[in-house]
Amino acid sequence: AQSVTQPDIHITVSEGASLELRCNYSYGATPYLFWYVQSPGQGLQLLLKYFSGDTLVQGIKGFEAEFKRSQSSFNLRKPSVHWSDAAEYFCAVGAPKEYGNKLVFGAGTILRVKS
Amino acid sequence: AAGVIQSPRHLIKEKRETATLKCYPIPRHDTVYWYQQGPGQDPQFLISFYEKMQSDKGSIPDRFSAQQFSDYHSELNMSSLELGDSALYFCASRGGAADTQYFGPGTRLTVL
Numbered sequence: 001a002q003s004v005t006q007p008d009i010h011i012t013v014s015e016g017a018s019l020e021l022r023c024n025y026s027y028g029a030t031p032y033l034f035w036y037v038q039s040p041g042q043g044l045q046l047l048l049k050y051f052s053g054d055t056l057v058q059g060i061k062g063f064e065a066e067f068k069r070s071q072s073s074f075n076l077r078k079p080s081v082h083w084s085d086a087a088e089y090f091c092a093v094g095a096p097k098e099y100g101n102k103l104v105f106g107a108g109t110i111l112r113v114k115s
Numbered sequence: 116a117a118g119v120i121q122s123p124r125h126l127i128k129e130k131r132e133t134a135t136l137k138c139y140p141i142p143r144h145d146t147v148y149w150y151q152q153g154p155g156q157d158p159q160f161l162i163s164f165y166e167k168m169q170s171d172k173g174s175i176p177d178r179f180s181a182q183q184f185s186d187y188h189s190e191l192n193m194s195s196l197e198l199g200d201s202a203l204y205f206c207a208s209r210g211g212a213a214d215t216q217y218f219g220p221g222t223r224l225t226v227l
Contacts (some may be wrong), residue, residue, distance in 0.1 A: 041223070
């Protein structure tokens with residue numbers, strides 16, 4: 001069964017500092033991996049995704065993530081955080097569409113940005 | 116670009132009442148997913164439909180039912196509402212060979 005672990009429930013970084021949010025997954029085959037961001041009371045916005053190919057993927061808002069099969073990780077990074085990045089970030093793993101393609105989410109990491 | 120539309124955005128019901136949530140997928144998307152996100156929780160998969168047929172089922176209570184219509188919109192029907200049903204309900208849609216789900220803004224259901 002698919003599962004996702006986000007070890008950090010809360011992270012606080014200073015504006016302009018770099019950011020790394022950790023995500024570890026468990027899946028029997030090559031996973032489809034996603035990062036979504038959710039502002040308070042809002043929907044889920046897709047930041048980036050990995051299906052195959054280049055293990056470093058670029059997303060919106062200056063975010064990137066690196067797939068490391070050996071570590072079963074898909075960590076999200078941003079070189080310089082802006083105050084508007086404060087939100088909750090969810091890592092998710094999905095199966096190919098022929099297996100239903102439902103998403104399994106991690107528990108989320110709440111990012112706080114201090115000025 | 117058109118996005119997933121959910122209605123209503125907010126809904127307040129009493130215990131034991133019924134509620135119907137609606138989801139309109141992105142045009143030409145044929146698959147719809149429903150997720151429930153409780154307070155402080157991650158979204159949990161409920162059910163999905165592909166071409167109007169149920170394609171997968173998750174932790175959806177028997178009190179809930181859903182369907183997808185000929186125009187691909189979907190409705191989640193919830194009966195005998197309980198306090199624990201208070202949550203944000205997301206719909207997501209996917210189209211064709213793409214494996215990316217796009218989420219709607221959610222319906223916030225409050226059961227009093």
